[in-house]
Amino acid sequence: MKYLVLLTDGMSDHKQDELGGKTIMEYANTPNLDYMAEKGVCGLIKTTPDGYYPGSDICNLSMIGYDPTRFYSGRSPLEAVSAGVELNEGDMCFRCNLVTYEGDILEDNSAHHIDNATAKKAVAALNSEFGAEGLEFVSGLGFRNLMVMRGVDYDIKTAQPHDIIGKDSLPHLPTGEGSEKIIKIMNRAGKILNSGDFGKANGIWIWGEGRKPSLPAFKDMYGLDASVIAAVDLIRGIGMCGGMKVIDVPGATGFIDTNFAGKAEYAIKALEDSDYVFLHVEAADEAGHMGIIEEKVKAVENIDSKMCPVILEGMKKFGDFRILVSPDHPTPVKLRTHVPEPVPAIIFGTGVNPDENQAYSEFIKPTFFIEDGYKIAEFFLKSTVING
Numbered sequence: 331m332k333y334l335v336l337l338t339d340g341m342s343d344h345k346q347d348e349l350g351g352k353t354i355m356e357y358a359n360t361p362n363l364d365y366m367a368e369k370g371v372c373g374l375i376k377t378t379p380d381g382y383y384p385g386s387d388i389c390n391l392s393m394i395g396y397d398p399t400r401f402y403s404g405r406s407p408l409e410a411v412s413a414g415v416e417l418n419e420g421d422m423c424f425r426c427n428l429v430t431y432e433g434d435i436l437e438d439n440s441a442h443h444i445d446n447a448t449a450k451k452a453v454a455a456l457n458s459e460f461g462a463e464g465l466e467f468v469s470g471l472g473f474r475n476l477m478v479m480r481g482v483d484y485d486i487k488t489a490q491p492h493d494i495i496g497k498d499s500l501p502h503l504p505t506g507e508g509s510e511k512i513i514k515i516m517n518r519a520g521k522i523l524n525s526g527d528f529g530k531a532n533g534i535w536i537w538g539e540g541r542k543p544s545l546p547a548f549k550d551m552y553g554l555d556a557s558v559i560a561a562v563d564l565i566r567g568i569g570m571c572g573g574m575k576v577i578d579v580p581g582a583t584g585f586i587d588t589n590f591a592g593k594a595e596y597a598i599k600a601l602e603d604s605d606y607v608f609l610h611v612e613a614a615d616e617a618g619h620m621g622i623i624e625e626k627v628k629a630v631e632n633i634d635s636k637m638c639p640v641i642l643e644g645m646k647k648f649g650d651f652r653i654l655v656s657p658d659h660p661t662p663v664k665l666r667t668h669v670p671e672p673v674p675a676i677i678f679g680t681g682v683n684p685d686e687n688q689a690y691s692e693f694i695k696p697t698f699f700i701e702d703g704y705k706i707a708e709f710f711l712k713s714t715v716i717n718g
């Protein structure tokens with residue numbers, strides 16, 4: 331059996347007055363997703379454990395089959411692994427977003443999607459300012475960069491920048507042990523980046539703190555050779571920590587302009603020597619953070635029209651196969667951030683008996699409900715018959 335997870339980051343949403351009371355998933359033209367819902371089963375997955383924030387880290391760990399309450403050690407260390415950064419016991423890693431401030435207001439959490447070349451220049455400027463003090467800034471994708479501090483153990487609380495877009499940033503600055511030091515770094519970085527030489531970036535936001543991660547191998551947990559396809563470092567890092575093969579796709583951007591079809595083609599190809607592929611697509615989440623209904627409709631329709639046909643056609647050649655389609659969390663356009671509501675999922679393929687659902691949306695009639703989100707892996711991979 332071959333298994334494919336199509337993880338549509340942030341896709342689920344709420345009803346919109348602008349769409350006549352429909353959700354984006356209900357409104358978008360998605361014949362392929364609806365086909366899988368009709369021929370498969372639909373259910374709900376609670377990807378965010380109680381007391382946790384519905385970050386992509388927590389929710390994707392759940393969707394891959396790792397219990398976040400056991401295995402989560404912070405967001406940025408997973409990205410650091412992906413970037414090839416060696417973390418030791420006693421090191422701390424942080425996410426360092428390049429951002430745009432208007433005075434104290436955090437006007438944009440991505441420096442308006444700063445391009446890679448300009449972002450690299452900004453990171454180099456930070457390293458030349460702080461390098462002598464033992465701080466390391468590491469380039470990621472665009473605005474998503476990292477800061478590593480060696481030999482510290484702060485008990486610090488930070489805020490996620492995408493939660494404070496358009497708000498006064500001061501009440502959301504880091505608190506707790508070590509926070510004065512971090513705030514000083516943010517202030518000094520602002521002075522360096524303020525020169526106008528770094529696109530729309532005129533400062534940084536430090537968050538996502540964590541320590542060296544340790545995940546058991548996916549193969550040891552589920553007995554399958556696994557691959558992961560994702561543009562964003564976080565998901566690639568989870569894959570690397572879990573001993574999965576990480577596959578690069580040309581033109582995969584982690585944004586609404588990604589190479590949808592190419593990602594699906596590479597996923598099918600990956601299954602020639604893997605049993606399982608986790609195919610992550612970020613576009614709908616980004617459209618949700620932008621807060622633009624039309625962009626999110628387009629992202630959902632691109633997933634349906636450019637990825638699903640390649641997947642549905644490509645899986646056939648393997649004979650027995652199963653497909654799981656699910657967001658990791660909702661990113662409602664009206665809120666422009668994640669919410670911890672359960673996500674709607676489809677399971678389609680071998681050994682799956684159709685339920686009464688005819689279309690895919692947030693309002694499917696759930697045939698299954700996975701209360702501990704990470705148990706979706708066991709359910710999807712190990713159930714001989716689903717809806718038997």
Ligand SMILES: [Zn+2]
Pocket residue numbers: 340386615616619661668
């Ligand atoms: Zn998101």
